[in-house]
Each structure stands twice: as C-alpha cells, then as structure tokens.
Amino acid sequence: GSGVIERNNDADYFSFSTQTGNISLTVNPFELGPNLDILAGLYNSAGQLITSSNPASGLSASITTTVTAGTYYLKVQGTGKGDPLATGYSSYGSLGQYEFTGTVVGGSGSPVLSVSDASVTEGGRMAFAVSLSQAPASDVTFRYTTQSGTATSGSDFSQKSGTFRIRAGQTTGTIYVYTTDDRAFEGAETMVLALSNVNGAVAVDGTATGTILDNDSRPTLSISDASIKEGGLYTSGKKKGKPRERLMRFTVKLSAPSGETVRVKYNTRNGTAKTSNRDYRSTSGILEFAPGETQKTITVIVYGDKRREAHETFKVLLSRAKGASLADKEGVGTIRNDDGKTLKSKKSSRAEFVDGDSEFDDEFDTPVAASATGTRALSFFRTARDEEQSRWYVEGPDASAVGEEYSSLDALNSDEFSVGDSSYQSSEQGTRDDSDLLDLAFAETHSLMQVLEQQPLDAINC
Structure with a gap:
C-alpha cells in the first residue's frame, strides 16, 4: 500500500485482519532524497496502541510482533524523532509519500486479499485490481468506498461504495471509479479506495491510492488597457483648488480556471504621464486568484489638473506569476486631457x-x-x-x-x-x-x- 503525508499533523490509518501469530510491517519513504521521517504505530480494534516504531538513525519504520486473531490498524505519521537528529529531520518538515509492505498470519487455507494502486488521465475510468493470494473454497466478500485526497469526491471523481464479491475458485476482480474531465489546471491529484468488512479472506493491504493525471495546460494571465478623462480641480469646499481623483481600472484575466492559487505581482511605470507631475498615483501589489477565479481588477488613482496638454500614458506591468504564465504583461493607461475651452471666431463661421x-x-x-x-x-x-x-x-x-x-x-x-x-x-x-x-x-x-x-x-x- 501507499500514502502521502501532506501536512505535519497528518496521520493515515490502514486496517487489516490476521490470525494468531507473528506479523511484520515495514513503512518506507518514496524514492531518492526523501523528506519524510516516519513514525509507525500498531493499534488493536479497540484503538489501543500495541507497539510503535521510530528509529532515531533512519527514516523508515518497522514493526514485528505477535498478535491474536482479529482486526488491527497501522498508523503512519510524519512526526519522526529529531531536534533535529543526525538524519536532519524534525516534525516541522517531515512530509512526503510512502509505501508499506507486511506479512500476517492467514490461518489454515485462508487467502490474502490485496488491492493495487491505479492511475488515469482525468475523464477516464480508473481501474483498481483486487486479488487473492489463492483461490478460495467459498465466495469472498468485502465493502469498498472511495475517499477524497487532494482530489475531491463529486467534482474530480464520482463517489462510489458498495459490496464486492469474488466467487469461489476465482482470484481477481476490478473496481472502477470514473473521473471528471474539467477545464481547470490542477496538476496530478489523488484519492483513496478503502476496503473493509472482509469475509472469507485476510486483508493485508486494505487501501489503494488512485492518481488522476491532469490534461489541462497551465493558464495564462493578461491585462487590459484602460482610459479615463483626467478631471479637474475642486471648485468649492475644503478641497477647493485641489485635484479631483478618478479611478482607472485595469482588468487582469486568467485564460482558464485553475485548481491552484495563482499569484502575480504588479506595479505602475511612468510614461508621458508621471507621478512626479501628480498625473497619477504610483501603485504596486500582488493579485491572488483563488481556485476557480478568472478575473481581478487593478485600480490606479488619476489626478485632475487645469493644464492644457496632450493625452498622457503610463503602464501597469505584471511580473513574477506563480501558477500561470504571462501572455500580456503590459497594460497601457491613457489619461485623456479635458482642459480645452470652446472658442468661436468671428472671422470664420465654418471653422x-x-x-x-x-x-x-x-x-x-x-x-x-x-x-x-x-x-x-x-x-x-x-x-x-x-x-x-x-x-x-x-x-x-x-x-x-x-x-x-x-x-x-x-x-x-x-x-x-x-x-x-x-x-x-x-x-x-x-x-x-x-x-x-x-x-x-x-x-x-x-x-x-x-x-x-x-x-x-x-x-x-x-
């Protein structure tokens, strides 16, 4: 079986059944350069801790002990020893994927039930293979149910549960889970298929991880241009003679929804319009798109004046996007002059x-x-x-x-x-x-x- 510790307070539980005798369980972090120091615990059906493993000199954990017949639970955490220890790990950063193996006592002629991990590109059908170590003399039945992981039940995959039967003399079966083809970029996501209430066999590996592979491209960010008349000065009240403020709005769009949080920095840059001339107010910050959001607004304050001048421009620049790429990173803001005055000429009635x-x-x-x-x-x-x-x-x-x-x-x-x-x-x-x-x-x-x-x-x- 396998799992993942995503946060330092995560704990995964796996159930299995055994006859009386010696059992052994081993939990190892995934792949090269792991960042997970494992703490493994064995619990009985009443929730009481029987024994645990957390070697001070390594990242893996192993349990070997003698138990009576019954149902037991393996608990896996990422809170390994360390302050830090020689391994360099502590509970703060002990995160990552892991896998576990083990042997239990099957009893006289009892087959061992296991279920394999599965993966599929979103929109496809995920197939979990269920197998018995030997053909049973009578039907084997068990309950199964899907559980959310980083993938969400109902939106990323269809919730499914029920009773599965492997007929006498057979050793394999398949449980299918349908996934959803959405338009959001979200990367690979995982869910869990859990087995329980096994009859006619012993369950060693009672859970499997399903990986849903994303088929959507990373979205792009773009910013619009904007234009506004500059406005004039206040003509009365406490603000008389001071510039009026107008709001110029730039629209920032994400080309498609994302399943991740998208962030991008922005700042204004002078053109013919200058902050030193009090044409507009310098602005900068970070836009954050929550999963599913596709549009945000940047607002820049423009100051009015009484100067007769050409239209003036400045830019709003996007940079350092996270979770998206930049398609159009420059928005041009045009401050339209409105300080002309209407004149009439006696010498030219046509003009x-x-x-x-x-x-x-x-x-x-x-x-x-x-x-x-x-x-x-x-x-x-x-x-x-x-x-x-x-x-x-x-x-x-x-x-x-x-x-x-x-x-x-x-x-x-x-x-x-x-x-x-x-x-x-x-x-x-x-x-x-x-x-x-x-x-x-x-x-x-x-x-x-x-x-x-x-x-x-x-x-x-x-």
Missing part, C-alpha cells in the same frame, strides 16, 4: 474648435473635397496647435486620397504650401498660451477652406 478630448490642444475642422473628381466626403483638413507650432493635418475615412490614413503637412518641414494656384503660409510659431495664434489660425483656416472647397485633396503641394 469649429474641437474641445479637449483630442490628440492636440486646439483644433479646427472643416469638411473638404476628398478625391480628384471633387466628390465631397467625410474628410477634414485640420489645423492644430502642438507645443510651440501650428500644423495642418488631413484625416478621415477618405484621407487615402493623399496616400495614408493620417497625413501631416508639418510647419517645421514646410513653411508654406499651395492649393491650386494659391499659396498659403502655415501658422506663425507661438507659445502654448498665445491667444493671438488661435485667432490667426482661425483666419488662415477660413481663407484656406474657401480654396479647398473648389479643389481636391491631391491638389495640395508642399
């Missing part, structure tokens, strides 16, 4: 200022023809003030007329350009707070649009 939520600070849009045939379409010729310069832009669904989705006529590279027979000077350079520049841009836009309404986009020359 419209785009307020706040745009890539540049100050923009004016006017529809223009978008193809060489002069067909009117939903494209725009745009002027925008960026930092200390003005620029002209073409964008929209039909901007392919100029070769790309978003084209730029940059004032730094082309101080003037022509449309048809007319030449136009790009806006003069100015500062971010130069209101005269805005009026100049309006005037230029109005004059330019009068020509553009009669010309296709491909008539623009730089």
Whole structure:
C-alpha cells in the first residue's frame, strides 16, 4: 500500500485482519532524497496502541510482533524523532509519500486479499485490481468506498461504495471509479479506495491510492488597457483648488480556471504621464486568484489638473506569476486631457474648435473635397496647435486620397504650401498660451477652406 503525508499533523490509518501469530510491517519513504521521517504505530480494534516504531538513525519504520486473531490498524505519521537528529529531520518538515509492505498470519487455507494502486488521465475510468493470494473454497466478500485526497469526491471523481464479491475458485476482480474531465489546471491529484468488512479472506493491504493525471495546460494571465478623462480641480469646499481623483481600472484575466492559487505581482511605470507631475498615483501589489477565479481588477488613482496638454500614458506591468504564465504583461493607461475651452471666431463661421478630448490642444475642422473628381466626403483638413507650432493635418475615412490614413503637412518641414494656384503660409510659431495664434489660425483656416472647397485633396503641394 501507499500514502502521502501532506501536512505535519497528518496521520493515515490502514486496517487489516490476521490470525494468531507473528506479523511484520515495514513503512518506507518514496524514492531518492526523501523528506519524510516516519513514525509507525500498531493499534488493536479497540484503538489501543500495541507497539510503535521510530528509529532515531533512519527514516523508515518497522514493526514485528505477535498478535491474536482479529482486526488491527497501522498508523503512519510524519512526526519522526529529531531536534533535529543526525538524519536532519524534525516534525516541522517531515512530509512526503510512502509505501508499506507486511506479512500476517492467514490461518489454515485462508487467502490474502490485496488491492493495487491505479492511475488515469482525468475523464477516464480508473481501474483498481483486487486479488487473492489463492483461490478460495467459498465466495469472498468485502465493502469498498472511495475517499477524497487532494482530489475531491463529486467534482474530480464520482463517489462510489458498495459490496464486492469474488466467487469461489476465482482470484481477481476490478473496481472502477470514473473521473471528471474539467477545464481547470490542477496538476496530478489523488484519492483513496478503502476496503473493509472482509469475509472469507485476510486483508493485508486494505487501501489503494488512485492518481488522476491532469490534461489541462497551465493558464495564462493578461491585462487590459484602460482610459479615463483626467478631471479637474475642486471648485468649492475644503478641497477647493485641489485635484479631483478618478479611478482607472485595469482588468487582469486568467485564460482558464485553475485548481491552484495563482499569484502575480504588479506595479505602475511612468510614461508621458508621471507621478512626479501628480498625473497619477504610483501603485504596486500582488493579485491572488483563488481556485476557480478568472478575473481581478487593478485600480490606479488619476489626478485632475487645469493644464492644457496632450493625452498622457503610463503602464501597469505584471511580473513574477506563480501558477500561470504571462501572455500580456503590459497594460497601457491613457489619461485623456479635458482642459480645452470652446472658442468661436468671428472671422470664420465654418471653422469649429474641437474641445479637449483630442490628440492636440486646439483644433479646427472643416469638411473638404476628398478625391480628384471633387466628390465631397467625410474628410477634414485640420489645423492644430502642438507645443510651440501650428500644423495642418488631413484625416478621415477618405484621407487615402493623399496616400495614408493620417497625413501631416508639418510647419517645421514646410513653411508654406499651395492649393491650386494659391499659396498659403502655415501658422506663425507661438507659445502654448498665445491667444493671438488661435485667432490667426482661425483666419488662415477660413481663407484656406474657401480654396479647398473648389479643389481636391491631391491638389495640395508642399
């Protein structure tokens, strides 16, 4: 038989029946480099300790003694001697798998009953082989039942119990246990098949371990991007003049449920948005997904201001995942500027200022023809003030007329350009707070649009 000590307070019990005489039992830790120092005890049917074994110089335990006919119990623990002893083990870390063997007195012609361990990939049928040491003269019967281990009855395998019969003259039988094919990554799990109430034979090995092998891949973690308007300042009360706080939420997802706890670290990193400018609050921590959970949220505080600026970004980074791998470890947070102000120009009734939520600070849009045939379409010729310069832009669904989705006529590279027979000077350079520049841009836009309404986009020359 075999078993596993998972915690330092675990204790496993195995029952067997014997006739009067000498019996011997040996319990050994599994495989090379074991980490289990075994304490074995022999108990009678009344629960009284008969003898125990816990050698100070080794990890195994052996019991040899004389008993009367009856049912007995072998108790296996991982609390070996040591403080620590020469073995280097103490009860704190004495954990691991073990196996045991033994001989009992079968009596005159009594067969010995045993059951083997079994394993199967989840979703399959686990077969426990039951055998007798010799063919019985009459039927042998016993009770059997499944028990949870690291695998859970009802979810990882089907609970099963009943009475099993091996007919006279036969020596083998099979007990089947069905397992569940789930979608959760959980690694190999174990359950126990226990035999009891044996009639017509002697049970030496009354338990067997069933191992359910996982067929699910380790899940992956990914984090979403997020976006929010920055907000402004408080205008009244005790917080007047102080930044408003808004919550930007990033979603972290697990690709599939896991049967294990999944952990991942996270932290923010500056981009164009900076903690030193009080654009947002630095955040870090650990996310923990309990078994079955697939989604968590990371919240970052964003501060409002009254600065007129471009949209700004920062990142939330995932690292050091345990129980999952990282598929997408970077989430981009975009703080959208909302500090533009609506302006109207007396010089251009067709021009419209785009307020706040745009890539540049100050923009004016006017529809223009978008193809060489002069067909009117939903494209725009745009002027925008960026930092200390003005620029002209073409964008929209039909901007392919100029070769790309978003084209730029940059004032730094082309101080003037022509449309048809007319030449136009790009806006003069100015500062971010130069209101005269805005009026100049309006005037230029109005004059330019009068020509553009009669010309296709491909008539623009730089």
